[in-house]
Amino acid sequence: MTAPAPTTLRARLDATPWASPLGTQEYFVNMGPQHPSTHGVLRLVLKLDGETVREVVPVLGYIHRGIEKICEHSNYRQLVHLTDRMDYLSALANNWAVTRVVEKAAGLETNGRIEAIRTLVTELQRIHSHQLWWGVFGMDLGAFTPFFYGFRDREILTDVFERTIGGRLTLNYIQPGGVMHDIHPEFVRDVKAFMAVFRPRLDEYEALLSENVIVQERLRGVGVLSAADAVALGATGPVLRASGVAHDLRKAEPYGLYGQVQFDVPIGSRGDCWDRYAVRMCEMRQSLRIVDQLIDHIPEGKHFLVKPAAKIKVQPGVWYSHLETARGVLGAMLVSTGGEAPYRVHLRTPNFNNLWTVTAMAPGGRVGDLVAILSSLDLVVPDIDR
Amino acid sequence: MAADLLPLAGLALSPDALVAAVQLLCPAAQARPDCDRPAVKVTVGDWPELAGRLRAHADLLFDLLETHTAIDWPESGRIELVYLLTSLRRGHHLTVFVDIPRDDPVAPSVCAVWPVAQWQEREVYDLFGVRYADHPDLRRLFLDDDWQGFPLRKDYADAFMLDRPS
Amino acid sequence: MSLEPQSLASRTAAAVDAEPWMAIAFLAASVVGVAAFVTVLGLVLIYAERKIAAHFQCRVGPYRVGPHGTLQAVADAIKLLLKEDVVPAGADRLLHILAPVLSFAGMVLCIVALPLGPHAQVVDLDIGVLYVAAVAGLGVIGILLGGWSSHNKWSLLGAMRAGAQIISYELSAMLALLVAVLFSGTLQLSGIVLAQQEGWWIWRAHGAGVVAFALFVVAGTAEINRTPFDLAEGESELTAGFHTEYSGLRFAFFFLAEFLNLFVVAAMVTTLFLGGWMPLHIGQWAAWNAAMDLLPPGLWFAGKAAAVVFLLMWFRWTFPRLRVDQLMRLEWKVLLPIGFANLFFAAGLVVSGWYFFPTDAAPTAPLPAPAGWPSDGAAP
Numbered sequence: 065m066t067a068p069a070p071t072t073l074r075a076r077l078d079a080t081p082w083a084s085p086l087g088t089q090e091y092f093v094n095m096g097p098q099h100p101s102t103h104g105v106l107r108l109v110l111k112l113d114g115e116t117v118r119e120v121v122p123v124l125g126y127i128h129r130g131i132e133k134i135c136e137h138s139n140y141r142q143l144v145h146l147t148d149r150m151d152y153l154s155a156l157a158n159n160w161a162v163t164r165v166v167e168k169a170a171g172l173e174t175n176g177r178i179e180a181i182r183t184l185v186t187e188l189q190r191i192h193s194h195q196l197w198w199g200v201f202g203m204d205l206g207a208f209t210p211f212f213y214g215f216r217d218r219e220i221l222t223d224v225f226e227r228t229i230g231g232r233l234t235l236n237y238i239q240p241g242g243v244m245h246d247i248h249p250e251f252v253r254d255v256k257a258f259m260a261v262f263r264p265r266l267d268e269y270e271a272l273l274s275e276n277v278i279v280q281e282r283l284r285g286v287g288v289l290s291a292a293d294a295v296a297l298g299a300t301g302p303v304l305r306a307s308g309v310a311h312d313l314r315k316a317e318p319y320g321l322y323g324q325v326q327f328d329v330p331i332g333s334r335g336d337c338w339d340r341y342a343v344r345m346c347e348m349r350q351s352l353r354i355v356d357q358l359i360d361h362i363p364e365g366k367h368f369l370v371k372p373a374a375k376i377k378v379q380p381g382v383w384y385s386h387l388e389t390a391r392g393v394l395g396a397m398l399v400s401t402g403g404e405a406p407y408r409v410h411l412r413t414p415n416f417n418n419l420w421t422v423t424a425m426a427p428g429g430r431v432g433d434l435v436a437i438l439s440s441l442d443l444v445v446p447d448i449d450r
Numbered sequence: 451m452a453a454d455l456l457p458l459a460g461l462a463l464s465p466d467a468l469v470a471a472v473q474l475l476c477p478a479a480q481a482r483p484d485c486d487r488p489a490v491k492v493t494v495g496d497w498p499e500l501a502g503r504l505r506a507h508a509d510l511l512f513d514l515l516e517t518h519t520a521i522d523w524p525e526s527g528r529i530e531l532v533y534l535l536t537s538l539r540r541g542h543h544l545t546v547f548v549d550i551p552r553d554d555p556v557a558p559s560v561c562a563v564w565p566v567a568q569w570q571e572r573e574v575y576d577l578f579g580v581r582y583a584d585h586p587d588l589r590r591l592f593l594d595d596d597w598q599g600f601p602l603r604k605d606y607a608d609a610f611m612l613d614r615p616s
Numbered sequence: 617m618s619l620e621p622q623s624l625a626s627r628t629a630a631a632v633d634a635e636p637w638m639a640i641a642f643l644a645a646s647v648v649g650v651a652a653f654v655t656v657l658g659l660v661l662i663y664a665e666r667k668i669a670a671h672f673q674c675r676v677g678p679y680r681v682g683p684h685g686t687l688q689a690v691a692d693a694i695k696l697l698l699k700e701d702v703v704p705a706g707a708d709r710l711l712h713i714l715a716p717v718l719s720f721a722g723m724v725l726c727i728v729a730l731p732l733g734p735h736a737q738v739v740d741l742d743i744g745v746l747y748v749a750a751v752a753g754l755g756v757i758g759i760l761l762g763g764w765s766s767h768n769k770w771s772l773l774g775a776m777r778a779g780a781q782i783i784s785y786e787l788s789a790m791l792a793l794l795v796a797v798l799f800s801g802t803l804q805l806s807g808i809v810l811a812q813q814e815g816w817w818i819w820r821a822h823g824a825g826v827v828a829f830a831l832f833v834v835a836g837t838a839e840i841n842r843t844p845f846d847l848a849e850g851e852s853e854l855t856a857g858f859h860t861e862y863s864g865l866r867f868a869f870f871f872l873a874e875f876l877n878l879f880v881v882a883a884m885v886t887t888l889f890l891g892g893w894m895p896l897h898i899g900q901w902a903a904w905n906a907a908m909d910l911l912p913p914g915l916w917f918a919g920k921a922a923a924v925v926f927l928l929m930w931f932r933w934t935f936p937r938l939r940v941d942q943l944m945r946l947e948w949k950v951l952l953p954i955g956f957a958n959l960f961f962a963a964g965l966v967v968s969g970w971y972f973f974p975t976d977a978a979p980t981a982p983l984p985a986p987a988g989w990p991s992d993g994a995a996p
Contacts, residue, residue, distance in 0.1 A: 093770070099855060132602060205852070207936035273936075311538045382484060384486065397519065420568075430940055433939065
């Protein structure tokens, strides 16, 4: 085996072939790291031929914080508090992923109440995340109003979280051996009130955006990702399901109380932007269904089984655990050499892997298509960079 | 949906059967009992061929490279590459460990088998300095092109790194 | 009340010899009037857009500066005046400075020719329609220059989009304009208004008017770069398109020009298809017409223009944006054929006089020979 010489971005861009069929000059444009529709500090170097995208080169690292390195210097309790800064829209699922791997490694028990609360809040946050995505998606297509609709309804859920958890965006709630606080006495009532409000609003969403002829024109047949490509490029979550692969860890490897509730996994057939849109819209209804089944049946019991001050020790070994966030499979790998701190933590984040599908989907489309594709991937940049 | 991607539910192999199946494909593979999920350790020479067969073999069908990372072991002078494989069609998982020397970390690239490896390997190069043979675009992923050192190595240090308060 | 139109320019010309002071007064009134009108209109439209957008989006909108936020636009104007005016390094300085001025000047020149009421028109050109269409084209030169001179690829992309878009949609706009011109038999804007004395073209012209109205609203929305045709700015795609590199006063000029544009399109729609300042007359129904005349013409005009402006704002806060190729397809494959078919249909209607309440003034009668031509009609 020969050792290859690593290259640089400059060399990579210089090496791209320039071949415009019309003999016109192609040019590079930096989309990002400050750009309205990259939703954060994602940088895409685009090679354009007029309006047509020829190549997309993602450049990462603008919000790389070295979370995996920080984890090596933290004890098992502290790990959880780093996770909500990755995919801040699925903070609870991130908490849970790390909590699960720590619980598995340290052999900690949970009870029915803890699992029910975890399942409930995570499912609510899936709706919360999709609400924001829907609003931003509308805005990326050029319609501003959905943004405010999405945020208006999201606010109700944010208030629900605030009452129980204390935070509004970067939530720290699920921790090894339980959850940090018991649910607020009004939690059940608040959630029911939210669902009563949100069900008709979801129909309003469909009327405003889904049924609009311009939306249909912009999304149908745009950014087609075949099932084989989606799997090969490591896509998971709604992106994978829109391509027709019915893979959802809530069904495939039920965790929490997902094994005890009825819900469907919506899948697409063509893998275009419209399918990704439709899958998420259906997922919101399925999440409401799950919450509906659980909200009246939270078992009694303690909300933590391991005292917050108790030290957690783990035997030497390697553990891996994954779950389904709003964006796909989030995995946490723990390598221990014994003691109170992990030797190595690796976080498999859904956005890091979903991002690369854009390099396959965007070429050949227009700049406007690229924006629709990016938005249909629902990327959260801190989750890519970690 | 393509017929060859339909999930074959209920056909997942049990952990023991899975390790045994891998050992049939690659007799030198050793089981790793310290992992919570089925895991094998293979040599760097066996790995490229095994990777292709893991993906193609009808009983295994590891179509998704869920993640790829590395673990630095400075005491024993090796970097351990970790490949977490998932079969969406079979519904089973396998972890593969590959040891490479720490002072000259060169590994075969598996991006011909799982295209997403192209970027996962770039991340490992960026943070551990592992160079992948036959990688089409090996360069840093998160850090600047002129960054010195590989931060996830245990002995990494730079001027503005903070020590953990004791 | 006399509805005989009289423009300020014609009054000035009439007064020059007899009462020179009156001529100067009329001239001053024109200049000050236009300047004040443009400023106030800009502020009102900006306030209206923000409030309407807010209510569409379940918000309150500006509320702090002045009662119900009415002075918010003024505060913003002052802020923009005080901001630093940046010309990027590498930009073509002269063109960068010239671009917003051109855009703004085009709009003011349009407004000058619009009949806002029987006596509220600065210049009543006998080729008014042609003039407005031509001068409105100055705006696109401003946009093209702005994008070109900014030394920014996003700006350039936005400018090129705007250029292609406006030039394409001008065709449909013209075809729609011509329908009203055909029915009225004149290019003079005040004449077009007068020709609608017995009914507005939108309902009086047997379908051709409605189609032309719809075409003009769509093409007009595209010409002024508003959603769903706001590709030139396309915030989510091109950051801010052609005005990405503009700040302070120069940005304010672009911004103001955009809102005046909105008014120009609304005013043109009003004049051509909704009777301009003409009250809602129906044929020879004298009692009805007299009742309608109770409202002053200025109010009629304002009401109609406001309704069209509201329609355009409604579009903006409801629709997403088209893609650039879809935009071109819509124009060349859909609107343009419809526009041509509609024009031929309208011509047939005019020739056969098959519209509601045809009047003697309608050009079914042969046009009078231009002055100086021999009376037998042969060209000299």
